[in-house]
Amino acid sequence: MPERVAIVGVGHSDIRSITPGLSCKEMMYEAAARAYEDAGVNPRKDVDSFICVSEDFWEGTSIYDEYVPDQLGGALRPVHTVTGDGIHALACAAMLIRTGMARVVVVEGHSKHSDMRTPAHIHNFAYDPIYHRPLEAHPHHLAGLEMNRFLHVTGNTREQCGLVVKKNLANALLNPRAVYGARVSLEDVLGAPPAFTPLGELDIARPADGGFVMVVAGERAIAGLAGEPVWITGYGWCTDTPALDSRQWGEAAYARLAAQQAYRMAGITDPFRELDFAEVDDSFSYKELEHLEALRICRPGEAGSWLEEGVTLPSGDFPVNVSGGSLGVGHLLEATGLHRVYEVVLQLRGQAGGNQLPDVARGLAQSWRNLPTTTGCVVILERA
Amino acid sequence: MTVKIKEWPGTALSSRDIEEGRVLTVRHKLKAEYAWDAGVAIGRYLRELKNGRLVARRCGGCDRILLPPRMFCEQCFVPTDEWVYVEDTGTVNTFSICYVRWDVARLKEPLLPAVINVDGASPGMGILHLLGEVRPEDVHIGMRVRAVWKSPGEREGAITDIKYWKPVQGG
Numbered sequence: 001m002p003e004r005v006a007i008v009g010v011g012h013s014d015i016r017s018i019t020p021g022l023s024c025k026e027m028m029y030e031a032a033a034r035a036y037e038d039a040g041v042n043p044r045k046d047v048d049s050f051i052c053v054s055e056d057f058w059e060g061t062s063i064y065d066e067y068v069p070d071q072l073g074g075a076l077r078p079v080h081t082v083t084g085d086g087i088h089a090l091a092c093a094a095m096l097i098r099t100g101m102a103r104v105v106v107v108e109g110h111s112k113h114s115d116m117r118t119p120a121h122i123h124n125f126a127y128d129p130i131y132h133r134p135l136e137a138h139p140h141h142l143a144g145l146e147m148n149r150f151l152h153v154t155g156n157t158r159e160q161c162g163l164v165v166k167k168n169l170a171n172a173l174l175n176p177r178a179v180y181g182a183r184v185s186l187e188d189v190l191g192a193p194p195a196f197t198p199l200g201e202l203d204i205a206r207p208a209d210g211g212f213v214m215v216v217a218g219e220r221a222i223a224g225l226a227g228e229p230v231w232i233t234g235y236g237w238c239t240d241t242p243a244l245d246s247r248q249w250g251e252a253a254y255a256r257l258a259a260q261q262a263y264r265m266a267g268i269t270d271p272f273r274e275l276d277f278a279e280v281d282d283s284f285s286y287k288e289l290e291h292l293e294a295l296r297i298c299r300p301g302e303a304g305s306w307l308e309e310g311v312t313l314p315s316g317d318f319p320v321n322v323s324g325g326s327l328g329v330g331h332l333l334e335a336t337g338l339h340r341v342y343e344v345v346l347q348l349r350g351q352a353g354g355n356q357l358p359d360v361a362r363g364l365a366q367s368w369r370n371l372p373t374t375t376g377c378v379v380i381l382e383r384a
Numbered sequence: 385m386t387v388k389i390k391e392w393p394g395t396a397l398s399s400r401d402i403e404e405g406r407v408l409t410v411r412h413k414l415k416a417e418y419a420w421d422a423g424v425a426i427g428r429y430l431r432e433l434k435n436g437r438l439v440a441r442r443c444g445g446c447d448r449i450l451l452p453p454r455m456f457c458e459q460c461f462v463p464t465d466e467w468v469y470v471e472d473t474g475t476v477n478t479f480s481i482c483y484v485r486w487d488v489a490r491l492k493e494p495l496l497p498a499v500i501n502v503d504g505a506s507p508g509m510g511i512l513h514l515l516g517e518v519r520p521e522d523v524h525i526g527m528r529v530r531a532v533w534k535s536p537g538e539r540e541g542a543i544t545d546i547k548y549w550k551p552v553q554g555g
Contacts, residue, residue, distance in 0.1 A: 023423025029456045036461075044461050060418035070458035117417040129412050 002098040004219040006229035007090075007381070009039020010345050015177050015210035015330060018114040024059070024211075028110055029071040031211035036073070039215035040226025041104060043073025047215070048102035050074040051089040052081045053109040053334040057122050060115060072108055072213070084237075085109075085367040086212065086338030087377035091235040093216040103221040109335030110211035119207070126372055132244065140204065142371045144196030146249055147286040151198065153250030154293065158198050160304030161285040162189035165202050167313060168282060168321050172328025174354035177339075179208045179330040189285075203285035208330025212338035214345075230345045231382045233362075234268070236261025240374030247374060252287075255294035255366060255376040262364075262378040263296075271297050272318060276360040277347065279340035281368040281376070282325035291366055292320060295378070314357065322347070322355045337367030337377055348383040425453040428467070434541040436533050440468045440505050451505035470504030472531035473552065477501050477510065481520045494520050500529060500549055516548030528552040 011034025013019075013027040022030070036043055043050075050072050054064045061067065065081030068074065082089045086109035093105035116122055123139040151158065163186060172181030184202065192202040215227065222229050238257040241247055259271070268274045278297060282288035289303035297318060298306055306312055312320035323329060323343035332339050344363040346352040362382045369375040401407050422430060425441060429452050432439040441453035445460030449468050457464055479498035483491050496515035501508060515523060516532060529549040539545040 020421050021424065023421055023426060026423045026425070026455055033456075033461075033463075042461070044459070057416065060416065060420065070454070071456060073458070073461035075458045112421070115418050115420050117419050118415050121415040121417075125412075125414055125416075130410050133412055134410065 004231060005094040005097050006217060006219070006222060006231045006384075007214050007341070007345055008217045008222060008225050008227035008229050009035045009037075009041065009215035010342050011035030011038055011213050012177065012339075012342060013110075013211040015179055015208050015332070017179050017206070017208055017330065019112065019209040020114075024110065024112040024115070025067070025071045027112065027209070027211045028068070028108060028213070031110070031213040032072050032106070032108065035106070035213035035215055038227055039217075041215055043106065047073065047077070047104050047106050049078040049093075049096055050080075050106045050108070051092050052079070052107075053084055053086050053089045054081055055083055055334055057125060058111070058113070058116065058333050068108065072106060074106070078102075084334070084375070085369050085377050086335050087235070087341065087365065087367045087379050088237055088337075090214065090216065090232070090338070090341060090379060091237060091377070094232050094235060097216065097218040104215065104217045107214045107216060107338065108211070109332075109338040111207065111331070111333035111335050112209050113207035113331075113333060114209050123371070128244075138196070139371055140196050140199070142244070143204070143284045144199045147199050147284065149249035150251070150286055150290050154301040154303075156286070156289050156301060156304035159186060159190065160289065160307055161198075161203060162186045163304075163307050164282060164285040164288045165189045165327055167307065168288070168325040168327040171314060171322055171355065172324025175324050175329065176353065177210075178324040178328045180206055180328055181324060199284060199286070205283045205326035205331040208332055210330070210332050210335065210339070212332075212335050212342055214338065214341065228349055229384050230348050231384065232379060233382050234262035234264070234266030234380035235378065236265070237375070237377040242372070242374065244372070251300075252290045252294035252368070252376065254374045255291050255368065255378070256296070258376045258378040259295045259366070262380050266380040268380065271295060271364070275318075275362050275364050275380075277319040277322065277357055278364040278366065279321055279323060279325065279343050280364070280366040281336070281340075282321055282327050283331055283336070283368060283370050285327065287368065288321060288325065291368070291376075295364065295366060314355070319357055322352070322357060331370070337365065340365040340367060341379060341381065344381050348381060423455075425455045429453050430541040430543075433543065433545040434539045436536065436539070436545075438470050438472055438502060438511070438531075440470050440509070442466050442468050448506040449504065449509065451502055451509045451511065468504070470502050472502075472533075472546075474500040474502040474510055474529055474549070476515070476523065476525055476527040476529060477508070478525060479515065479523050481523070496520060496523060498523070498529075498549065513543070513546060514548040515550070517550035522551070
């Protein structure tokens with residue numbers, strides 16, 4: 001039986017729309033120092049391996065992974081970067097521990113989005129140069145296409161997507177980490193300037209800066225640490241075909257399959273009954289509904305009516321994105337998944353402040369690598 | 385071609401085929417612009433360059449003087465404690481005589497990048513910069529050098545506020 005693995009420390013730098021005062025490295029140090037304090041570890045002595053997530057084009061520096069050790073306490077130690085979402089790195093950390101390679105592993109992800117002056121141009125570089133970029137559409141047009149097909153196939157409505165925005169921005173008002181908390185009405189969302197119809201301007205998560213660091217440890221190492229463990233009991237990740245002309249537009253199949261792996265590992269057969277809450281990707285409003293259905297938390301076509309009935313509100317039977325999600329907190333590039341994990345960890349520890357849910361023992365965090373990807377990760381976390 | 389294969393099968397493309405549009409080509413110029421925040425440590429370092437000074441940070445944990453300055457010590461993993469001015473003189477740690485520029489242009493007068501251990505900073509701490517006013521064949525490891533600054537009016541808070549480092553008499 002492989003060793004059980006837990007998150008034993010979490011920390012983040014201040015999340016802001018811009019961070020002119022700090023370099024990316026100083027921001028990472030802030031997050032790391034807090035996570036190590038939380039876990040009661042000295043990174044120079046107690047940590048066996050460091051895993052980061054970053055994407056060179058966002059950073060504006062090639063081979064950015066070489067710039068990370070100092071501010072994490074990782075100089076002259078095993079360090080590597082995963083060019084994926086933070087939950088990919090979390091899964092790597094768990095595997096390093098379960099294979100006996102390491103006892104304590106640090107995971108880091110950050111966004112210094114405000115360093116980019118031409119983010120849409122840089123984002124566009126993720127699209128196929130020969131038969132997609134020449135069409136000259138803004139990168140977000142794929143979200144418009146995806147939303148339209150999703151609504152068509154499932155019967156969810158444009159208005160229900162608007163309610164996702166209303167809910168998440170309101171939830172964010174109670175979250176001190178959130179940048180974009182606001183009280184908006186459905187009319188505000190529907191009346192916002194059209195962008196990539198059916199997607200409106202308020203349906204798109206706005207970017208933010210911020211860094212997250214987590215300390216992950218195996219059961220045998222935990223006894224000596226101060227941090228309160230939150231167990232990682234299942235994880236999975238999946239990538240669909242990149243082909244835009246033939247991918248499954250109406251369904252987030254990547255999330256369904258990633259969840260299947262995670263559920264199998266955690267022994268979950270009925271996610272709605274066996275999970276208490278979830279933080280799922282809402283980079284665009286419809287994504288929350290699409291992902292809830294893909295995660296089999298509700299049935300296809302049911303997510304929108306759930307929202308209308310209040311099931312996914314903080315007071316409902318299955319709260320979703322109590323933190324405010326990416327719509328409310330801000331999108332954090334590769335660190336987005338780690339932010340969701342952070343929120344789940346706080347809930348399970350009973351430290352979520354004004355957002356705290358009563359009696360939660362098991363939660364799910366799910367991430368998507370944003371456009372144009374079909375990559376998703378799922379992790380199941382449980383209270384000790 | 386190899387010993388066995390005298391001619392590869394297929395039709396070879398020449399650069400003229402591309403230039404004259406006989407084959408499909410796609411050009412995409414990336415407009416990637418960044419405004420990186422220098423942060424507390426490098427921000428102050430650059431401001432001090434404008435003043436014609438090199439500033440470092442002292443770590444109370446290991447007592448090292450860190451140059452370039454950083455707000456945290458990568459060895460002790462603690463915040464650093466105070467600003468310390470260091471000299472604009474130093475010793476060549478290593479150097480290279482470069483006849484090719486970053487854009488692959490051949491140079492008659494070689495560029496002389498060097499790592500310089502700066503006086504006042506801890507051993508092995510200093511600056512990667514350029515050497516000047518010296519013949520390439522005279523450069524050596526251990527050579528004593530001094531910064532040659534731009535005039536105050538020309539300085540803009542950039543690493544190029546130092547023009548280069550030149551040998552010190554008797555170095």
